[in-house]
Amino acid sequence: MFFSKNKRERIQDIEQAIADYYAVDRVYTKTDAIVVLADPAKYAVGKKQTIEISLGFTVKSTLEALKNALQQKLPNIVNCNIDISFNVPITQAKVAPIPNVKNVIAVSSGKGGVGKSATSVNLAYALQKEGARVGILDADIYGPSVPIMLGNPQAHPDSKDNRTMYPLMVEGIAANSIGYLVDGESASIWRGPMATKALKQLIYETKWPLLDYLIVDLPPGTGDIHLTLSQQVPLSAAVIVTTPQTIATADAKKGIAMFEKLAIPVLGIVENMSYFECKCGEKSYPFSQGGSVLLAEQHGTEVLGELPLSNDIREHADNGKPVVNALPDSNVTAIYQSIARKVSIKVGTTLQPHQLTRDKTAAEGKNGVNIQVVNKS
Numbered sequence: 001m002f003f004s005k006n007k008r009e010r011i012q013d014i015e016q017a018i019a020d021y022y023a024v025d026r027v028y029t030k031t032d033a034i035v036v037l038a039d040p041a042k043y044a045v046g047k048k049q050t051i052e053i054s055l056g057f058t059v060k061s062t063l064e065a066l067k068n069a070l071q072q073k074l075p076n077i078v079n080c081n082i083d084i085s086f087n088v089p090i091t092q093a094k095v096a097p098i099p100n101v102k103n104v105i106a107v108s109s110g111k112g113g114v115g116k117s118a119t120s121v122n123l124a125y126a127l128q129k130e131g132a133r134v135g136i137l138d139a140d141i142y143g144p145s146v147p148i149m150l151g152n153p154q155a156h157p158d159s160k161d162n163r164t165m166y167p168l169m170v171e172g173i174a175a176n177s178i179g180y181l182v183d184g185e186s187a188s189i190w191r192g193p194m195a196t197k198a199l200k201q202l203i204y205e206t207k208w209p210l211l212d213y214l215i216v217d218l219p220p221g222t223g224d225i226h227l228t229l230s231q232q233v234p235l236s237a238a239v240i241v242t243t244p245q246t247i248a249t250a251d252a253k254k255g256i257a258m259f260e261k262l263a264i265p266v267l268g269i270v271e272n273m274s275y276f277e278c279k280c281g282e283k284s285y286p287f288s289q290g291g292s293v294l295l296a297e298q299h300g301t302e303v304l305g306e307l308p309l310s311n312d313i314r315e316h317a318d319n320g321k322p323v324v325n326a327l328p329d330s331n332v333t334a335i336y337q338s339i340a341r342k343v344s345i346k347v348g349t350t351l352q353p354h355q356l357t358r359d360k361t362a363a364e365g366k367n368g369v370n371i372q373v374v375n376k377s
Protein backbone atom coordinates (compact mmCIF):
# COMPACT_ATOMS: atom_id res chain seq x y z
CA MET A 1 0.00 0.00 0.00
CA PHE A 2 1.43 3.32 -1.13
CA PHE A 3 0.48 5.33 1.97
CA SER A 4 1.68 2.70 4.45
CA LYS A 5 5.20 3.09 3.09
CA ASN A 6 7.69 5.59 4.42
CA LYS A 7 8.35 8.88 2.64
CA ARG A 8 11.46 7.74 0.75
CA GLU A 9 9.71 4.56 -0.46
CA ARG A 10 6.73 6.55 -1.71
CA ILE A 11 9.01 8.87 -3.66
CA GLN A 12 10.82 5.88 -5.11
CA ASP A 13 7.48 4.38 -6.19
CA ILE A 14 6.59 7.58 -8.04
CA GLU A 15 10.06 7.87 -9.56
CA GLN A 16 9.93 4.26 -10.69
CA ALA A 17 6.51 4.76 -12.27
CA ILE A 18 7.81 7.84 -14.14
CA ALA A 19 10.97 5.98 -15.22
CA ASP A 20 8.85 3.05 -16.45
CA TYR A 21 6.57 5.37 -18.37
CA TYR A 22 9.46 6.99 -20.22
CA ALA A 23 11.38 3.68 -20.48
CA VAL A 24 14.51 5.02 -18.80
CA ASP A 25 16.61 3.33 -16.15
CA ARG A 26 15.73 5.80 -13.45
CA VAL A 27 14.72 9.31 -12.59
CA TYR A 28 15.62 10.51 -9.14
CA THR A 29 15.09 13.29 -6.64
CA LYS A 30 17.73 15.42 -5.06
CA THR A 31 18.16 13.88 -1.64
CA ASP A 32 17.55 17.20 0.07
CA ALA A 33 14.29 17.84 -1.80
CA ILE A 34 11.54 18.90 0.57
CA VAL A 35 8.98 16.16 0.44
CA VAL A 36 5.81 16.01 2.46
CA LEU A 37 3.76 12.98 1.66
CA ALA A 38 0.92 12.52 4.08
CA ASP A 39 -1.90 10.01 4.24
CA PRO A 40 -4.93 11.51 2.44
CA ALA A 41 -7.16 10.08 5.18
CA LYS A 42 -5.75 12.73 7.51
CA TYR A 43 -7.00 15.54 5.29
CA ALA A 44 -10.21 17.39 6.05
CA VAL A 45 -13.23 16.41 4.00
CA GLY A 46 -13.34 18.32 0.74
CA LYS A 47 -9.58 18.93 0.67
CA LYS A 48 -7.43 17.21 -1.86
CA GLN A 49 -3.73 16.53 -1.82
CA THR A 50 -1.64 17.78 -4.67
CA ILE A 51 1.46 15.88 -5.69
CA GLU A 52 3.89 18.35 -7.22
CA ILE A 53 6.38 16.75 -9.55
CA SER A 54 9.18 18.69 -11.16
CA LEU A 55 10.68 16.79 -14.09
CA GLY A 56 14.26 17.26 -15.28
CA PHE A 57 13.12 17.04 -18.92
CA THR A 58 10.50 18.77 -21.05
CA VAL A 59 7.73 16.49 -22.27
CA LYS A 60 4.62 18.68 -22.26
CA SER A 61 2.72 16.69 -24.88
CA THR A 62 2.85 13.54 -22.74
CA LEU A 63 1.77 14.93 -19.36
CA GLU A 64 -1.86 13.84 -19.41
CA ALA A 65 -0.85 10.32 -20.41
CA LEU A 66 1.82 10.32 -17.67
CA LYS A 67 -0.73 11.33 -15.03
CA ASN A 68 -3.03 8.50 -16.14
CA ALA A 69 -0.14 6.05 -16.06
CA LEU A 70 0.80 7.16 -12.53
CA GLN A 71 -2.75 6.77 -11.29
CA GLN A 72 -3.03 3.34 -12.83
CA LYS A 73 0.22 2.15 -11.36
CA LEU A 74 -0.32 3.74 -7.94
CA PRO A 75 -4.08 3.52 -7.32
CA ASN A 76 -3.67 5.18 -3.92
CA ILE A 77 -2.96 8.51 -5.53
CA VAL A 78 -6.04 8.36 -7.70
CA ASN A 79 -7.75 11.13 -5.72
CA CYS A 80 -4.76 13.45 -5.63
CA ASN A 81 -4.18 16.35 -7.98
CA ILE A 82 -0.94 15.88 -9.86
CA ASP A 83 0.92 19.07 -10.81
CA ILE A 84 3.87 18.57 -13.12
CA SER A 85 6.43 21.24 -13.99
CA PHE A 86 9.90 21.20 -15.54
CA ASN A 87 13.27 21.98 -14.05
CA VAL A 88 15.93 21.03 -16.56
CA PRO A 89 19.38 20.25 -15.10
CA ILE A 90 22.58 22.03 -16.11
CA THR A 91 24.99 19.83 -18.02
CA GLN A 92 26.98 22.18 -20.22
CA ALA A 93 30.72 21.64 -20.04
CA LYS A 94 32.36 23.21 -17.02
CA VAL A 95 35.01 24.99 -19.06
CA ALA A 96 33.95 28.54 -19.93
CA PRO A 97 30.21 28.03 -19.51
CA ILE A 98 27.86 30.30 -21.44
CA PRO A 99 25.98 32.46 -18.93
CA ASN A 100 22.26 31.68 -18.68
CA VAL A 101 22.51 28.51 -20.76
CA LYS A 102 21.82 25.19 -19.05
CA ASN A 103 22.56 22.73 -21.86
CA VAL A 104 24.39 23.10 -25.15
CA ILE A 105 23.43 20.52 -27.75
CA ALA A 106 25.41 20.28 -31.00
CA VAL A 107 23.67 19.17 -34.16
CA SER A 108 26.33 17.77 -36.44
CA SER A 109 26.72 15.85 -39.67
CA GLY A 110 29.79 14.41 -41.31
CA LYS A 111 28.48 15.17 -44.78
CA GLY A 112 27.07 18.45 -46.10
CA GLY A 113 23.52 18.89 -47.34
CA VAL A 114 21.96 16.06 -45.32
CA GLY A 115 19.50 18.39 -43.54
CA LYS A 116 21.46 19.38 -40.45
CA SER A 117 20.15 22.96 -40.37
CA ALA A 118 16.56 21.92 -41.12
CA THR A 119 16.86 19.44 -38.24
CA SER A 120 18.37 22.09 -35.93
CA VAL A 121 15.60 24.64 -36.42
CA ASN A 122 12.80 22.08 -36.25
CA LEU A 123 14.36 20.50 -33.15
CA ALA A 124 14.49 23.97 -31.56
CA TYR A 125 10.79 24.58 -32.25
CA ALA A 126 9.88 21.04 -31.15
CA LEU A 127 11.72 21.42 -27.82
CA GLN A 128 9.90 24.71 -27.30
CA LYS A 129 6.55 23.01 -27.97
CA GLU A 130 7.47 20.47 -25.31
CA GLY A 131 7.85 23.28 -22.77
CA ALA A 132 11.53 24.25 -22.99
CA ARG A 133 13.22 27.64 -23.29
CA VAL A 134 15.32 27.32 -26.42
CA GLY A 135 17.99 29.17 -28.35
CA ILE A 136 19.80 28.39 -31.56
CA LEU A 137 23.36 29.28 -32.43
CA ASP A 138 24.34 28.94 -36.05
CA ALA A 139 27.97 27.84 -35.83
CA ASP A 140 28.00 26.92 -39.51
CA ILE A 141 30.37 29.78 -40.15
CA TYR A 142 30.94 28.82 -43.79
CA GLY A 143 27.32 28.38 -44.83
CA PRO A 144 24.91 29.85 -42.27
CA SER A 145 21.35 28.84 -43.18
CA VAL A 146 19.59 29.43 -39.85
CA PRO A 147 18.65 33.07 -40.70
CA ILE A 148 16.89 31.89 -43.88
CA MET A 149 15.16 29.05 -42.06
CA LEU A 150 13.98 31.39 -39.30
CA GLY A 151 12.68 33.81 -41.92
CA ASN A 152 14.81 36.83 -40.98
CA PRO A 153 17.94 36.80 -43.18
CA GLN A 154 18.11 40.62 -43.26
CA ALA A 155 17.94 41.01 -39.47
CA HIS A 156 20.85 42.26 -37.38
CA PRO A 157 21.36 41.81 -33.63
CA ASP A 158 21.01 44.93 -31.46
CA SER A 159 23.83 46.10 -29.27
CA LYS A 160 23.69 48.72 -26.53
CA ASP A 161 27.41 48.87 -25.77
CA ASN A 162 28.99 47.83 -29.08
CA ARG A 163 30.61 44.92 -27.24
CA THR A 164 27.75 42.52 -26.62
CA MET A 165 24.68 41.80 -28.73
CA TYR A 166 21.13 40.68 -28.11
CA PRO A 167 20.03 37.57 -29.99
CA LEU A 168 17.22 37.83 -32.50
CA MET A 169 13.95 36.58 -31.01
CA VAL A 170 11.79 34.57 -33.43
CA GLU A 171 8.55 33.20 -31.98
CA GLY A 172 10.20 32.90 -28.58
CA ILE A 173 13.39 31.25 -29.90
CA ALA A 174 16.62 33.20 -29.28
CA ALA A 175 18.92 33.03 -32.30
CA ASN A 176 22.29 34.25 -33.44
CA SER A 177 24.29 33.51 -36.55
CA ILE A 178 27.29 34.81 -38.42
CA GLY A 179 24.74 35.28 -41.21
CA TYR A 180 23.18 38.18 -39.25
CA LEU A 181 26.57 39.90 -38.96
CA VAL A 182 28.44 39.56 -42.25
CA ASP A 183 27.45 38.59 -45.77
CA GLY A 184 27.87 34.93 -46.70
CA GLU A 185 30.71 35.49 -49.15
CA SER A 186 32.94 37.21 -46.58
CA ALA A 187 32.55 34.36 -44.11
CA SER A 188 33.12 31.65 -46.69
CA ILE A 189 36.76 32.71 -47.24
CA TRP A 190 37.66 32.69 -43.53
CA ARG A 191 40.26 30.18 -42.46
CA GLY A 192 40.87 28.47 -39.12
CA PRO A 193 41.82 31.24 -36.64
CA MET A 194 39.37 33.78 -38.06
CA ALA A 195 36.51 31.30 -38.06
CA THR A 196 37.14 30.17 -34.49
CA LYS A 197 37.46 33.79 -33.31
CA ALA A 198 34.15 34.65 -34.97
CA LEU A 199 32.48 31.63 -33.37
CA LYS A 200 33.81 32.49 -29.93
CA GLN A 201 32.45 36.02 -30.27
CA LEU A 202 29.07 34.70 -31.36
CA ILE A 203 28.88 32.41 -28.35
CA TYR A 204 30.17 34.61 -25.57
CA GLU A 205 29.21 38.09 -26.76
CA THR A 206 25.56 37.20 -27.22
CA LYS A 207 23.39 38.06 -24.22
CA TRP A 208 21.36 34.85 -24.15
CA PRO A 209 18.17 34.82 -22.09
CA LEU A 210 17.77 31.92 -19.63
CA LEU A 211 17.75 28.83 -21.85
CA ASP A 212 17.13 25.18 -21.07
CA TYR A 213 18.75 24.22 -24.38
CA LEU A 214 20.98 26.04 -26.81
CA ILE A 215 21.00 24.15 -30.11
CA VAL A 216 24.26 24.62 -31.99
CA ASP A 217 24.19 24.01 -35.74
CA LEU A 218 27.80 22.98 -36.43
CA PRO A 219 29.41 23.15 -39.88
CA PRO A 220 29.46 19.82 -41.72
CA GLY A 221 32.68 17.84 -41.74
CA THR A 222 35.15 16.31 -39.34
CA GLY A 223 38.44 17.95 -40.23
CA ASP A 224 40.73 19.88 -37.90
CA ILE A 225 38.64 23.04 -38.17
CA HIS A 226 35.50 21.17 -37.09
CA LEU A 227 37.37 19.63 -34.21
CA THR A 228 38.53 23.09 -33.12
CA LEU A 229 35.06 24.57 -33.55
CA SER A 230 33.53 21.75 -31.50
CA GLN A 231 36.08 22.45 -28.78
CA GLN A 232 35.23 26.16 -28.75
CA VAL A 233 31.67 25.47 -27.66
CA PRO A 234 31.03 24.09 -24.14
CA LEU A 235 28.95 21.20 -25.46
CA SER A 236 26.80 19.00 -23.22
CA ALA A 237 26.11 16.44 -25.94
CA ALA A 238 25.68 15.97 -29.67
CA VAL A 239 23.00 14.78 -32.07
CA ILE A 240 24.20 13.36 -35.40
CA VAL A 241 22.18 13.91 -38.59
CA THR A 242 22.65 11.63 -41.57
CA THR A 243 20.84 10.36 -44.62
CA PRO A 244 20.67 6.56 -44.99
CA GLN A 245 23.10 5.92 -47.85
CA THR A 246 26.52 4.46 -47.06
CA ILE A 247 28.36 7.51 -48.36
CA ALA A 248 26.60 9.64 -45.70
CA THR A 249 26.69 7.16 -42.81
CA ALA A 250 30.43 6.66 -43.37
CA ASP A 251 30.89 10.41 -42.77
CA ALA A 252 28.46 10.35 -39.83
CA LYS A 253 30.66 7.63 -38.32
CA LYS A 254 33.64 10.01 -38.51
CA GLY A 255 31.47 12.62 -36.78
CA ILE A 256 30.66 10.23 -33.94
CA ALA A 257 34.36 9.33 -33.66
CA MET A 258 35.16 13.05 -33.38
CA PHE A 259 32.77 13.48 -30.44
CA GLU A 260 34.07 10.29 -28.82
CA LYS A 261 37.57 11.76 -29.06
CA LEU A 262 36.33 14.94 -27.35
CA ALA A 263 34.48 12.89 -24.69
CA ILE A 264 31.18 14.53 -25.69
CA PRO A 265 28.25 12.13 -25.32
CA VAL A 266 26.33 11.38 -28.52
CA LEU A 267 22.60 11.35 -27.72
CA GLY A 268 21.70 9.59 -30.94
CA ILE A 269 21.26 9.74 -34.68
CA VAL A 270 18.51 11.46 -36.66
CA GLU A 271 18.04 9.75 -39.99
CA ASN A 272 16.85 12.40 -42.43
CA MET A 273 15.33 11.73 -45.87
CA SER A 274 14.90 8.22 -44.56
CA TYR A 275 12.02 7.24 -46.85
CA PHE A 276 9.47 8.67 -49.22
CA GLU A 277 5.81 8.14 -48.49
CA CYS A 278 3.54 8.35 -51.49
CA LYS A 279 -0.03 9.69 -51.19
CA CYS A 280 -1.28 6.08 -51.29
CA GLY A 281 0.63 5.49 -48.02
CA GLU A 282 3.29 3.22 -49.52
CA LYS A 283 6.86 3.87 -48.37
CA SER A 284 9.90 3.62 -50.61
CA TYR A 285 13.56 3.95 -49.65
CA PRO A 286 15.42 5.81 -52.42
CA PHE A 287 18.58 6.22 -50.31
CA SER A 288 18.63 2.61 -49.02
CA GLN A 289 17.73 1.35 -45.56
CA GLY A 290 19.23 0.32 -42.25
CA GLY A 291 22.47 2.36 -42.32
CA SER A 292 21.68 4.45 -39.23
CA VAL A 293 20.51 1.50 -37.16
CA LEU A 294 23.78 -0.28 -37.88
CA LEU A 295 25.79 2.84 -37.08
CA ALA A 296 23.88 3.33 -33.80
CA GLU A 297 24.54 -0.31 -32.83
CA GLN A 298 28.23 0.01 -33.62
CA HIS A 299 28.56 3.06 -31.36
CA GLY A 300 26.23 2.06 -28.54
CA THR A 301 23.75 4.82 -29.31
CA GLU A 302 20.24 4.94 -30.78
CA VAL A 303 18.31 6.24 -33.77
CA LEU A 304 16.27 9.09 -32.31
CA GLY A 305 13.91 9.28 -35.25
CA GLU A 306 13.50 8.86 -38.99
CA LEU A 307 12.24 11.76 -41.06
CA PRO A 308 10.80 11.33 -44.54
CA LEU A 309 11.94 13.01 -47.70
CA SER A 310 9.20 15.59 -47.56
CA ASN A 311 8.17 18.59 -49.55
CA ASP A 312 6.72 20.11 -46.36
CA ILE A 313 10.11 19.95 -44.59
CA ARG A 314 11.94 21.57 -47.52
CA GLU A 315 9.36 24.18 -48.43
CA HIS A 316 8.74 25.47 -44.91
CA ALA A 317 12.42 25.45 -43.88
CA ASP A 318 13.50 27.28 -47.04
CA ASN A 319 10.63 29.77 -46.71
CA GLY A 320 11.52 30.72 -43.16
CA LYS A 321 8.77 28.99 -41.19
CA PRO A 322 9.93 25.47 -40.28
CA VAL A 323 7.35 22.72 -40.54
CA VAL A 324 7.00 22.26 -36.75
CA ASN A 325 5.87 25.87 -36.59
CA ALA A 326 3.97 26.02 -39.88
CA LEU A 327 2.13 22.68 -39.61
CA PRO A 328 1.94 21.91 -35.88
CA ASP A 329 -0.46 18.98 -36.30
CA SER A 330 1.32 17.21 -39.15
CA ASN A 331 2.84 13.73 -38.95
CA VAL A 332 6.27 15.18 -39.63
CA THR A 333 5.90 17.56 -36.68
CA ALA A 334 4.98 14.59 -34.48
CA ILE A 335 8.26 12.91 -35.49
CA TYR A 336 10.28 16.04 -34.61
CA GLN A 337 8.50 16.26 -31.26
CA SER A 338 9.23 12.64 -30.48
CA ILE A 339 12.92 13.31 -31.28
CA ALA A 340 12.82 16.44 -29.06
CA ARG A 341 11.39 14.46 -26.12
CA LYS A 342 14.06 11.78 -26.50
CA VAL A 343 16.80 14.43 -26.57
CA SER A 344 15.40 16.14 -23.48
CA ILE A 345 14.87 12.88 -21.56
CA LYS A 346 18.40 11.73 -22.38
CA VAL A 347 19.91 15.03 -21.28
CA GLY A 348 17.85 14.94 -18.06
CA THR A 349 18.51 11.33 -17.15
CA THR A 350 21.85 10.24 -18.58
CA LEU A 351 24.19 13.24 -18.49
CA GLN A 352 26.15 14.26 -15.46
CA PRO A 353 24.52 17.36 -13.97
CA HIS A 354 26.46 20.11 -12.28
CA GLN A 355 25.78 23.56 -10.91
CA LEU A 356 27.31 26.69 -12.32
CA THR A 357 28.69 29.04 -9.76
CA ARG A 358 29.21 31.91 -12.18
CA ASP A 359 25.57 32.28 -13.04
CA LYS A 360 22.99 32.37 -10.32
CA THR A 361 19.97 32.27 -12.59
CA ALA A 362 21.14 29.16 -14.36
CA ALA A 363 21.97 27.53 -11.03
CA GLU A 364 18.31 26.68 -10.50
CA GLY A 365 18.80 23.47 -12.48
CA LYS A 366 18.61 20.10 -10.76
CA ASN A 367 18.59 16.67 -12.21
CA GLY A 368 15.79 14.15 -12.51
CA VAL A 369 12.61 14.71 -10.60
CA ASN A 370 11.52 16.59 -7.52
CA ILE A 371 8.34 15.43 -5.90
CA GLN A 372 6.39 17.30 -3.32
CA VAL A 373 2.95 16.71 -1.93
CA VAL A 374 1.15 19.71 -0.58
CA ASN A 375 -2.27 20.20 0.90
CA LYS A 376 -4.44 22.31 -1.35
CA SER A 377 -8.15 22.81 -1.01
Ligand SMILES: Nc1ncnc2c1ncn2[C@@H]1O[C@H](COP(=O)(O)OP(=O)(O)OP(=O)(O)O)[C@@H](O)[C@H]1O
Nearest residue numbers: 112113114115116117118273308309310313314317
Ligand atom coordinates in the same frame (compact mmCIF):
# COMPACT_ATOMS: atom_id res chain seq x y z
N1 LIG B 1 13.64 15.61 -44.91
C1 LIG B 1 13.77 16.49 -45.90
N2 LIG B 1 12.99 16.41 -47.01
C2 LIG B 1 13.14 17.29 -48.04
N3 LIG B 1 14.01 18.31 -48.03
C3 LIG B 1 14.81 18.43 -46.95
C4 LIG B 1 14.73 17.55 -45.84
N4 LIG B 1 15.63 17.96 -44.90
C5 LIG B 1 16.25 19.03 -45.42
N5 LIG B 1 15.77 19.32 -46.65
C6 LIG B 1 16.18 20.39 -47.56
O1 LIG B 1 17.47 20.04 -48.05
C7 LIG B 1 18.27 21.23 -48.22
C8 LIG B 1 19.55 21.09 -47.37
O2 LIG B 1 19.15 21.09 -46.00
P1 LIG B 1 20.02 21.78 -44.87
O3 LIG B 1 20.45 23.14 -45.29
O4 LIG B 1 19.29 21.63 -43.62
O5 LIG B 1 21.27 20.81 -44.90
P2 LIG B 1 22.65 20.94 -44.13
O6 LIG B 1 23.08 19.56 -43.83
O7 LIG B 1 22.52 21.88 -43.00
O8 LIG B 1 23.54 21.59 -45.25
P3 LIG B 1 24.99 22.31 -45.12
O9 LIG B 1 25.95 21.27 -45.57
O10 LIG B 1 24.89 23.44 -46.10
O11 LIG B 1 25.18 22.76 -43.73
C9 LIG B 1 17.39 22.39 -47.79
O12 LIG B 1 16.77 22.92 -48.94
C10 LIG B 1 16.35 21.74 -46.88
O13 LIG B 1 15.12 22.43 -46.82
